[in-house]
Amino acid sequence: MNTFGQTLTLTTFGESHGPAIGGIIDGLPAGIAVDRQLVAVFMARRRPGASALVSGRAETDRVEILSGISDDGRSLGTPIGFIIPNTDSRPRDYDNLKDVFRPNHADFTYQMKYGLRDHRGGGRASARETAVRVAAAAIVYPLLLKEGITVGARLETVGGRPASEAEEVIKAAREAGDSVGGTVSCTITGLPPGIGEPIFDKLQARLAYAMLGIPAVKGFEYGDGFAASAMHGSEHADIFTREDGRTVTRTNHSGGIQGGISNGMPVTMRVAFKPTPSIARPLETVDKEGNHTTVMTEGRHDPCVALRGVPVVQAMAILTVADLLLQQRKQ
Numbered sequence: 001m002n003t004f005g006q007t008l009t010l011t012t013f014g015e016s017h018g019p020a021i022g023g024i025i026d027g028l029p030a031g032i033a034v035d036r037q038l039v040a041v042f043m044a045r046r047r048p049g050a051s052a053l054v055s056g057r058a059e060t061d062r063v064e065i066l067s068g069i070s071d072d073g074r075s076l077g078t079p080i081g082f083i084i085p086n087t088d089s090r091p092r093d094y095d096n097l098k099d100v101f102r103p104n105h106a107d108f109t110y111q112m113k114y115g116l117r118d119h120r121g122g123g124r125a126s127a128r129e130t131a132v133r134v135a136a137a138a139i140v141y142p143l144l145l146k147e148g149i150t151v152g153a154r155l156e157t158v159g160g161r162p163a164s165e166a167e168e169v170i171k172a173a174r175e176a177g178d179s180v181g182g183t184v185s186c187t188i189t190g191l192p193p194g195i196g197e198p199i200f201d202k203l204q205a206r207l208a209y210a211m212l213g214i215p216a217v218k219g220f221e222y223g224d225g226f227a228a229s230a231m232h233g234s235e236h237a238d239i240f241t242r243e244d245g246r247t248v249t250r251t252n253h254s255g256g257i258q259g260g261i262s263n264g265m266p267v268t269m270r271v272a273f274k275p276t277p278s279i280a281r282p283l284e285t286v287d288k289e290g291n292h293t294t295v296m297t298e299g300r301h302d303p304c305v306a307l308r309g310v311p312v313v314q315a316m317a318i319l320t321v322a323d324l325l326l327q328q329r330k331q
Contacts, residue, residue, distance in 0.1 A: 004213070007330060008323040010136045014083075015118050016126030017090070022083035023132040025068070025139060027326065030077030032143050039063050042138035043084075045311040046131060048300070053170045054308055055300045058088045063135045080139060084131050090300075094120050100287045100295045104277035111288065127215045127305060130312045137315030140322045149321065153186040153314035156270065158304055166307065174303040177280035181218075181273050182306025184313045188256070188267040188321060195262040195324050202260025203267070206324060210316040211271045216305045219272035223255025238265075271313050273306035 003011040007027050014021030043063060048055040061084055068080030097119045101108040106125035110117040117123060144151065158166040159173070159180035166182075173180045196203025208220045228236055231253075238249035238258075249265055256267035278297040285295045302308060 004133075004210070005319060005323040007326040008140065008319070010133065010319060012129055012132040014086075014129070014132070015120065015123040016086075016128040017094075017118075017120035017123075018086060020083045020085045021129060021132050022081070023136050025080040025082075025136050027323075028068075028075045028077070028080060028140060028143065029326070030075055032075040032140075032146075034065075034069055034073050034075060034139050035142055036073065038141065039135060039138040042134050042141075042311060042315070043131070046134045046308050048302075048308070053167060053174075053303070055302045059131075060085075060087055061131055065139075082135060082139075084135060086128075089120075097295065097297070099289075100293060101285050102277060102295055102297060103283050103285055104274070125215065127302075127308075127312075130214065130315075133319070134311050134315045137318040141318050143322055144318060144325070147190070147192075147325070149188065149190040149325075151186065151188050151314055151317045151321065153184055153310045153317070155306060155310050156183045156185045158182040158306060166304070170304045170307070179276035179279050179301075179303045179305075181275045182304055182309070184271045184273065184306055184310050186269050186271065186313050186317050188317055191256065191262045191264070191267055191321060193262055193264040195321070195328055196257065196260050198260050203257050203262055203324065204255075204260065204269075206320050207267075207269060207317065210320045211269070211313065214271070214309065214312050214316060216273045216276070216309070217271055218274045220269065222257060222267070222269040224253045225255075225270060228253065269317075271309070273304075273309050276302050276305050 002013065003009050009026045011024045043061040047061045048059055064083050066081040066083065068076050068078045070076055106122060107117060110125060155163040155166060157163060159169040159182065161169055169180055204222050207222065211217055211220045224236065236253045238251050238254050240247055241250055246264065252265045252268065255269065256262055256265040278301040280296060282294045282296045285293060287293050
């Protein structure tokens with residue numbers, strides 16, 4: 001499945017070390033002012049090679065919009081097609097992975113599903129594909145901003161330690177040829193009450209689907225999440241009150257969602273990323289013939305994918321909310 005969304009859809013294509021990756025956005029209403037500078041800002045936040053803490057792959061991540069945007073920068077209501085050229089691919093770095101399966105990666109499962117796989121950086125399974133999602137979200141974001149809806153994400157922890165210690169933790173992992181995981185928090189503000197469906201298409205279910213579709217994500221929670229399981233009902237209750245002519249809650253344990261529908265409070269969530277499976281240490285594995293061997297991943301990889309996962313979490317939240325907002329309007 002390479003298409004995300006129902007009313008507003010994004011279809012992505014391309015491999016990590018192919019000529020380009022790209023996407024097609026369909027369902028964005030006509031007349032939305034697309035901010036190319038905003039697109040550049042979004043891409044810069046996710047771009048590899050930007051610091052010593054991320055992959056050394058030096059991509060420009062320049063988005064080339066091919067269709068669906070007028071000369072004065074407004075959406076035409078037709079499919080918006082765009083590509084992001086891969087300008088610094090090094091497929092030969094992965095020659096040693098052609099016949100072996102990296103632990104905790106998609107090598108084995110892709111081979112079992114398709115009977116073959118693109119071993120060059122993981123092909124479609126690579127986090128490189130998420131650049132398309134970030135570009136799409138930047139194109140769509142003005143739709144939400146026009147409605148007073150904002151989406152923000154930030155790094156919360158790295159290797160179980162606060163984000164303020166991220167540089168120290170990541171550098172230590174990289175020097176040891178290892179990697180670390182992390183968590184990213186995301187908040188949606190300005191979302192009006194009534195967004196989301198009550199049974200099988202709950203707002204939190206759609207957000208979970210979006211977040212768990214990000215490479216390396218292992219967990220999702222909203223509001224108090226798992227901490228709610230240790231609370232009493234009296235502690236967890238969000239008491240209703242009136243403020244500036246609106247019905248609001250004094251606390252936000254529910255994370256802005258009740259009964260699967262937004263209640264007008266900020267929607268809050270946390271996303272957990274696993275340690276990068278590609279590390280510069282020899283690991284035991286098997287090859288395509290089932291023979292025991294070892295593998296050590298060469299090439300350029302993030303010692304902590306959560307760091308560049310921040311704009312990806314933000315992007316998927318933007319695409320999810322935009323899709324649900326347009327779906328609500330259709331109803």
